[in-house]
Amino acid sequence: MAGIWVVAETNADGSLARIGAELATLGRTLGEAASIEVTGIVVAADPSAAAKDLATYLPRVLAVAEPTVADHAWSQIAAQRIAGIVPVDGPTLILTGAGPDGRDVAGTLMALLGCGALVNATAVSWDGGEAVEMNVFGGKLITTSAFVAGAEARIITVRPNVVTAEPAASAGKVESVAPEGELTLPKVRVVDRVEAASAAAPIEEARIIVAGGRGVGGEAGFDLVRQIADRLGGAVGATRAAVDSGWIPYAQQIGQTGKIVRPRLYLALGISGAIQHKVGMQTAETIIAVNRDPDAPIADFADMLVIGDLFEVGKALLEQLPS
């Protein structure tokens, strides 16, 4: 292996997105196991803050100041800069997140470098080569995959919460790299950036999720879900039925057409556990379900099933949880 490269994303305020810290920790672990150099890359209009943060996890970070991304879609531009920097002179592993931006960068890089990709890794280990675990078929099966011998560039998209971000013993160096060469792919202009009135905590990265389904009954019902989530320091999730009813934004939807999450705790309130929802959350470490129906499908994959009214139990829970 010639090198491991970690593609970090930034938050709207320029800070390092949590997935970047997780990827860096994973990349460092792999690099140590395989005795390979690991480098982080931040491409942003002002990469300085995120690069400095990333360097607490990695020995070497490249900060690419690319002014174009200030008012253009990030992923294709970032991918072109990364493709211009990463020397593919032997097997080269590139780690990105499996969220929307990470996927877009990975897909673009796949085409620019002419290489394959493994997606949605839930674990990556080193066993003479990379061994990539994925949950497939809605979590029914875990596969371990690898790149075939001779594959040069190798892209892996990694799910959030797969590793716990841990800083390195000593901070690494940040090197500024000037973007070089024309951006040949057509640029996509950002005409406007709109902040949602009440941007909720992103569920993909949440360690605790309190989620509501049809049983929550309405927007008012989600106030209780939100209060419990706040008390537990978690994020609010929802089923498609709740989102379709307009009780909660799509950004909070978990399942087949929403997000796939893997929190430490999933507290499901009034969620029956239909397959479309199950595929989005069944790999949560601990699942607690509160449901009136003891025969709801969620009974088959919850660790604790509380049979009762979610409002009564939820209110009692708020009283008993330490604040």
Added chain:
Amino acid sequence: MRIVVLTKPVPDPAAAAERLGPDNRLDRAASPAVINGNDEYLLEAALKLVEAHGGEVTLLTMAPANAPETMRKGLAMGAHRGVHVTDPGLVGSDLWSTARTLAAALRELEFDLVFAGFDTSDGVGGLVGAAVATLLGLPYLSSAAKIEPDPDGGTVRVRRISASGFDVLEAPMPAVIVGTQLLGEPRYPSLKGIMGARSKEIVTRSVADLGLDPATVGAAATTTEVLRKRTPPPRGEARVVRGTAEESAKAIVAFLAERRLV
């Protein structure tokens, strides 16, 4: 407006019968096939745009020989024609050769927009749309909640979901757009649509038709392989709690403490 919608037949997730065959590839005979759910949102968006602006919707599918059975549903919903890329040599294609094959098929078509779903329920990659756009050198707009083309101006605007809200993106057409469920609920095929779909054309294209070197696609060119598979350890039987609300809440708090979650 000429819109091509990438649609993939996938094992019906509702049947929950997906499995890998002995060769560690998807056993397509194990499950009934349906159009990938996330693709249907894009097909619906394409049909609405063509209804508003005029034009034609083409389904583009790369899949085994029996795919026209699932493509008929898309035609019944209102798509005008289908292009079915199929070839024994495509079996075992990885993401990279899938993207190259679809890009080759798109090079033969005339279009203003190419639509693709957020990801597929079997592979869940979500990489092919970006790769196809890059291979074709076209603008790429993703995570679309709303798609507004301006046929006179030759541009398209997309509302892209972001972590904190949304961005409004604009690019010249032709362009590749990956969209989300927020585009709106797909329609059910009408009886008339179902009858009409039978006479709609599905063109078949092979690897040779597309001018691709057989050595560069399918199992011959795969860059990745499944080494082994295992079933996740089953969760133990759920601990069942029945009691008053107070007792139930107490049980939850105790369980959270036991698992060090509070």
